[in-house]
Amino acid sequence: MLLSGAEIIMECLLREGVEVMFGYPGGAILPTYDAMTKYPQIHHVLVRHEQGAGHMADGYARATGKVGVAIATSGPGATNLVTAIATAMMDSSPIVCITGQVPRGSIGTDAFQETDVTGVTLPVTKHNYLVMDVHELPYIIREAFHIARTGRPGPVLIDVPKDVQNEKIEFVYPEGELTLPGYHPPKETDHKDIEAALELIHSSERPIILAGHGILMSGAMQEVRELAERAQIPVALTLLGKGAMPEDHPLVIGMMGMHGEAASNYAIQEADLLIALGMRFDDRVTGNLNTYARKAKKIHIDIDPSEINKNVKVDVGICGDLRAVLTQLLPHVASMSHPEWLNRIRDWQEDSDERDILNQQVDKLLGAQVINDLWKFTGGDAITVTDVGQHQMLEAQYYPHKRPATLITSGGLGTMGFGLPAAIGAKFGRPDEEVWAIVGDGGFQMTLCELATAKQENVDINIAIINNAFLGMVRQWQEFFYEERYQATPMFNPDFVRLAEAYGIPAMRVTSRDQIEESVQFARSVKGPALVEYVVEKEEIVYPMVPAGADLDAMMRRPKPGEGK
Amino acid sequence: MEQQKPKKHILVALVENKPGVLNRVASLFRRRNFNVDSLTVGRTHKPHISRMTITVDSARMDPRRIATNLFKLINVIDVAVVSQEPHVSRDLALVKVRANDAESRNSLTLICERYPARIVDIGPDVAILEIVGQEEQVEEFIEQVKPLGIVEMVRTGVVAMGRGTRILDSAYEPVVPVTSNGNGANYQQYSV
Ligand SMILES: Cc1cc2nc3c(=O)[nH]c(=O)nc-3n(C[C@H](O)[C@H](O)[C@H](O)COP(=O)(O)OP(=O)(O)OC[C@H]3O[C@@H](n4cnc5c(N)ncnc54)[C@H](O)[C@@H]3O)c2cc1C
Ligand SMILES: Cc1ncc(C[n+]2csc(CCOP(=O)(O)OP(=O)(O)O)c2C)c(N)n1
Numbered sequence: 001m002l003l004s005g006a007e008i009i010m011e012c013l014l015r016e017g018v019e020v021m022f023g024y025p026g027g028a029i030l031p032t033y034d035a036m037t038k039y040p041q042i043h044h045v046l047v048r049h050e051q052g053a054g055h056m057a058d059g060y061a062r063a064t065g066k067v068g069v070a071i072a073t074s075g076p077g078a079t080n081l082v083t084a085i086a087t088a089m090m091d092s093s094p095i096v097c098i099t100g101q102v103p104r105g106s107i108g109t110d111a112f113q114e115t116d117v118t119g120v121t122l123p124v125t126k127h128n129y130l131v132m133d134v135h136e137l138p139y140i141i142r143e144a145f146h147i148a149r150t151g152r153p154g155p156v157l158i159d160v161p162k163d164v165q166n167e168k169i170e171f172v173y174p175e176g177e178l179t180l181p182g183y184h185p186p187k188e189t190d191h192k193d194i195e196a197a198l199e200l201i202h203s204s205e206r207p208i209i210l211a212g213h214g215i216l217m218s219g220a221m222q223e224v225r226e227l228a229e230r231a232q233i234p235v236a237l238t239l240l241g242k243g244a245m246p247e248d249h250p251l252v253i254g255m256m257g258m259h260g261e262a263a264s265n266y267a268i269q270e271a272d273l274l275i276a277l278g279m280r281f282d283d284r285v286t287g288n289l290n291t292y293a294r295k296a297k298k299i300h301i302d303i304d305p306s307e308i309n310k311n312v313k314v315d316v317g318i319c320g321d322l323r324a325v326l327t328q329l330l331p332h333v334a335s336m337s338h339p340e341w342l343n344r345i346r347d348w349q350e351d352s353d354e355r356d357i358l359n360q361q362v363d364k365l366l367g368a369q370v371i372n373d374l375w376k377f378t379g380g381d382a383i384t385v386t387d388v389g390q391h392q393m394l395e396a397q398y399y400p401h402k403r404p405a406t407l408i409t410s411g412g413l414g415t416m417g418f419g420l421p422a423a424i425g426a427k428f429g430r431p432d433e434e435v436w437a438i439v440g441d442g443g444f445q446m447t448l449c450e451l452a453t454a455k456q457e458n459v460d461i462n463i464a465i466i467n468n469a470f471l472g473m474v475r476q477w478q479e480f481f482y483e484e485r486y487q488a489t490p491m492f493n494p495d496f497v498r499l500a501e502a503y504g505i506p507a508m509r510v511t512s513r514d515q516i517e518e519s520v521q522f523a524r525s526v527k528g529p530a531l532v533e534y535v536v537e538k539e540e541i542v543y544p545m546v547p548a549g550a551d552l553d554a555m556m557r558r559p560k561p562g563e564g565k
Numbered sequence: 566m567e568q569q570k571p572k573k574h575i576l577v578a579l580v581e582n583k584p585g586v587l588n589r590v591a592s593l594f595r596r597r598n599f600n601v602d603s604l605t606v607g608r609t610h611k612p613h614i615s616r617m618t619i620t621v622d623s624a625r626m627d628p629r630r631i632a633t634n635l636f637k638l639i640n641v642i643d644v645a646v647v648s649q650e651p652h653v654s655r656d657l658a659l660v661k662v663r664a665n666d667a668e669s670r671n672s673l674t675l676i677c678e679r680y681p682a683r684i685v686d687i688g689p690d691v692a693i694l695e696i697v698g699q700e701e702q703v704e705e706f707i708e709q710v711k712p713l714g715i716v717e718m719v720r721t722g723v724v725a726m727g728r729g730t731r732i733l734d735s736a737y738e739p740v741v742p743v744t745s746n747g748n749g750a751n752y753q754q755y756s757v
Contacts, residue, residue, distance in 0.1 A: 123596045127639045181737035182642040306633035
């Protein structure tokens with residue numbers, strides 16, 4: 001079969017099982033756009049900014065575990081993808097980005113819309129390719145998908161010069177094994193390491209499991225639960241680990257870290273054993289490393305050898321796929337109980353309950369209330385996709401998740417503007433699920449152009465804007481650490497309801513708590529995108545908070561009622 | 566006062582011989598803020614595999630951090646910290662020194678006799694000395710010739726190899742030798 005490079009790209013995407021791609025056309029990628037007309041099986045979603053395409057591919061990937069695909073033209077099209085690629089890299093999300101490049105002969109001449117995209121994206125991709133020979137194209141695409149989805153997942157970029165897209169060759173799809181001499185799947189775990197881990201587990205009196213994103217990527221939810229239940233080990237979650245174990249499970253304490261549950265942080269500091277599963281000890285998780293979990297021995301299981309002993313020195317480091325390692329470990333784990341330890345944790349939790357804002361009489365509408373009511377009225381079962389800021393942390397605190405991959409959020413890069421496009425991508429991946437984008441008024445405005453994409457594609461998502469008329473999270477830092485000098489954080493905002501309506505998107509404004517249930521019903525009744533603006537208290541604070549770099553248990557806490565500030 | 570010389574760690578990486586691989590390695594070191602003392606790249610007996618030798622100051626860098634990160638690069642086939650096992654290491658320097666009188670020529674000859682060094686070029690004004698030896702030896706040698714007046718110098722950086730039958734090699738063989746000029750996959754290496 002004589003095919004052009006562009007057609008080969010489409011053929012290969014088809015064979016990778018790609019059903020949707022997100023992109024934006026331009027000169028250098030036009031041959032591939034033209035080839036799309038022959039491949040209607042792959043739905044192309046026209047975005048309004050390439051960053052949106054990248055986040056949509058990312059949202060799709062996180063929602064499905066499959067590889068998300070974004071496509072853009074050379075130069076500005078490709079550079080617009082960079083933020084989204086860096087976001088996917090930090091959170092180990094499998095996406096493949098295809099970019100057009102100037103023709104081979106023009107590379108290096110500062111040709112029109114030429115950017116060294118493989119150079120630019122080198123530090124923010126798991127791997128990237130510049131295709132200089134059309135014969136390589138099918139192999140490269142296969143490799144790219146393989147690399148993106150296996151091991152520790154991540155973004156891969158393929159830069160394809162325009163003349164390579166146009167060149168015609170006899171197409172034979174490469175079947176069989178890939179030859180990647182430098183790509184090492186994790187090996188079988190040494191039984192000595194397993195024994196060392198077992199010894200620590202069996203001799204521990206105050207163990208805690210730190211459950212991370214790797215559990216979801218490995219599909220080890222069941223194994224983790226078994227380990228926790230059999231040995232009666234409490235479980236703290238990272239932000240990206242939410243959903244690794246149902247949050248209504250009695251052993252789950254909740255999120256750890258900067259805005260985590262106080263009980264989780266105290267438990268980590270008091271524990272005599274940390275069992276870190278597929279999490280990377282981010283600085284938002286550890287606080288001051290010098291005082292972090294000093295009483296604890298540490299076991300770390302991670303697929304990426306460079307994560308072990310990176311931030312936290314561990315006693316037993318096991319490199320491998322979590323599920324495989326736990327499968328080796330579990331048969332030897334004894335039944336245990338730690339009633340005293342669990343009681344201590346319960347005491348901390350009770351103290352937190354007393355401080356909880358939801359248990360206090362407040363006459364303003366709070367972001368925390370909105371999120372908790374969204375949880376209530378969606379049955380706690382929606383896929384929520386957040387932006388970055390206070391609303392994101394409130395989501396983590398007040399929307400407990402029961403199922404894996406139901407919270408999609410930019411953790412490592414903290415990319416404002418992620419929420420709306422990622423929600424669109426997630427809905428494409430899981431069309432039968434209820435998807436809510438929960439965004440701040442600031443971050444929403446970074447990518448709100450994708451409202452048009454949602455409308456054009458009639459994507460059935462619900463958008464909740466938590467409008468505090470501030471860059472809330474930054475305002476909070478200014479309140480705490482810069483003596484309330486609110487430099488560049490108050491926001492002029494458009495009328496979000498009329499804005500949505502200008503896009504033909506039904507919208508409603510909520511200003512009091514008793515409207516929240518109705519707003520959820522309203523959003524659900526709309527077939528296609530719907531938007532609800534929640535006008536909330538401007539100066540809400542997210543507690544607890546570990547100031548950046550402070551000791552994990554040196555949390556700023558909300559005072560108990562009657563205690564005053 | 567004599568300063569204690571910090572110990573060096575030596576890593577060896579086998580990499581695919583493709584354009585852009587050196588860039589990936591250099592970019593990794595920069596991005597991760599790895600302090601690398603020297604980095605050399607050269608061919609091996611297999612045209613599709615190159616070999617890098619990397620030395621780092623052990624007081625400042627844990628070689629395992631570098632090794633595990635290098636290992637993650639798709640084009641890096643294997644990594645070993647050879648300084649943790651018996652090994653041979655060599656550095657080569659070419660040193661151009663002033664040699665415009667009998668006395669300096671005489672000193673040069675004497676210094677070279679005490680080191681694995683020789684005079685490889687000599688003219689009325691300057692001579693080029695070559696030394697091949699362990700890094701510390703090379704450094705000592707340079708200190709010795711410094712008073713004579715070094716006018717130009719170049720060093721290759723350290724190369725190293727584990728002793729004995731510990732072989733650092735890869736069984737990986739492309740089906741047809743690599744010819745592509747791209748930094749992408751090499752389709753010839755697959756059997757279609
Ligand atoms: C405003 C803001 C506040 C934040 N506050 C907090 C906070 O309070 N608490 C908090 O937890 N986070 C917080 N974060 C997020 C934080 O920055 C990190 O993104 C998060 O902690 C990372 O979680 P993780 O380590 O589980 O996931 P990742 O960063 O995705 O790491 C996953 C790990 O799992 C490993 N892995 C992947 N696949 C496998 C497999 N198959 N088997 C084994 N291992 C595997 C990877 O190698 C990696 O080490 C905040 C972010 C923002 C933007
Ligand atoms: C692209 C980007 N720019 C800047 C920041 C820094 N930042 C983190 S949170 C935040 C405020 C977010 O405000 P908003 O979207 O209104 O959400 P809120 O905190 O009020 O819920 C800012 C500016 C960021 N995370 N991302």
